[in-house]
Amino acid sequence: MEIVKDQYVVKYDSENSTVVCSGSFRLTGPEYTDVAEILNAAADAKPEVLNLDLTGLEFLNSSGINTLSKFVIRLRKHKATQVNVKGNSEFAWQKKSLANFQKLLPGLVLEFD
């Protein structure tokens, strides 16, 4: 499953249980429905390990962080899944905002390039 737009890309690779979000997300709340659909599908597959690759995520607006946070909550509710998030320290905001995912899911592993 994937969404490929000029500004951003969301890809879910079910074989490797990897979700990639890259580019610049400047969508409004309702526009995130399609993105959330892919994320939900990834979470609901309940893999043992799920990788969230955000190394190419340049920009994310508030509705975007909200969508990703809900995805993390959904994964927490499934309990069984180990979540690994990969960030990119070049994008300064990621350091602060991605760390907050651990408040929602203390077992989440966060790594920066």
Added chain:
Amino acid sequence: MPQPALEAEVSPEKLQAELAALRQQVEDLEQDKIDLETLLEMTTEHSDTVEEELHGKAEEAVRESERRLRLIVEATPVSIVISRRVDGIIVYANAMAGPLVGLTTEELVGRKATDFFHDPTQMQQLLAMIKDQGKVDHFEAQLKVSTGDLIWGDCSLRTLDFNDEPSLLGAWHNITHLKQMNAAASRFVPNEYLGFLKKQSIVDIDLGDHIIGDMTIMFSDIRSFTTVSENMSAKENFEFVNKYLGWVSPVIRNHRGFVVKYLGDGIHAIFPESADDALRSCIEQLRSLNDYNAKSEQLGLPPIKLGIGLNTGRIMVGMVGESSRLQGDAFSDHVNLTARLEGLTKYYSVSLIISVATKERLEDLSKYHIRFLDKVQVKGKTKALDLYEVYDADPDHFLALKKATQQEYEEAMNCYYARDFTEAQTKLFRVLQANPKDKVAWRHLMTATECIENGVPEGWTGVTVMTKK
């Protein structure tokens, strides 16, 4: 109501289970509440982070664009000055601006822009243009520099707010050298020539540029120059010719004429507008020569005599030569003929000869003193031409005598062409009795006498045929 009975039926196990379910629900709700709070916190924090980051980036972008703009303004070879509109005080000047007026940039800032205008009305003109059009493009203004010298600047103005104050941005370019070059060039190709060829600048002049039209042509020459110059050194000769040309050229210009070329001590000029311009100019040249000669006489110097020929006709004026060496010139048979007329002044001992073509184009003949001169076939021509003498610039007593005898003289010429040579002779005698120095009358008298003594050949028309130039 069966309520008590039902309550009684609920088993402790079921109650336990319900309690557990309720506890779980409360726990879930609490978790949801925590999640929501966390979400809110996260989102807000994220917003702040991103906002801060964007703001920083925007500020950096502004700083970068300002830095870039300043770099451009400082590196540009144009002088840029910003002055406040309220008082004209210069609040910014780039590195080129100070040197334009012989100051450092630091010295320039704080001065009044108006202080640098040589002509204060030019500043007012600029402000009026700003008021009307909101901008000024390529205005040529004269500026006073710190040394007191004057320079020419090409100036463009725009309005802008600088440090929140309504200001004027001026871009100045020093065009003094260009002006000087133009002035120097105009000494070789006069501005009248440019206008005549419908060209803006000497840069636009090309080989072969020309204009064709009906114009009056003038050739003039100092009659006695060889005699005068014999006793002068080369340097004195140069000075004499330049003095003479410098004095006579404005008399041509002032009558809407321009010099096509200088021919040693001679001048070839053109009057594109009217034959009257040409004639008035020639009379003025001759009259002022009389004044010059009066002064020379007092100094014991020989007088200068001028011979001028005027003719009108269709000619072509333009640029000849080769692409790297141009010269203005005029062509046509009329030009050659005019040069011949100038030559004939010596033959007839008159100062100004005009062709019939010029005479016919004069607006009011009564304004001048014009007398028939001769029917002439000049060298190289097959057709005869009526020529006239203009004696307006003759000394007063001579002019009066010519005027008094003009009727008799012209009657004599009519008799002559009617082959009544005896009557012509009688009348010319009378003219010469009154004015013995009338050399033209003498010449005709001699011709008439010859016709009486030797008779005339068949086909005689009375035309004087010139076999020499």
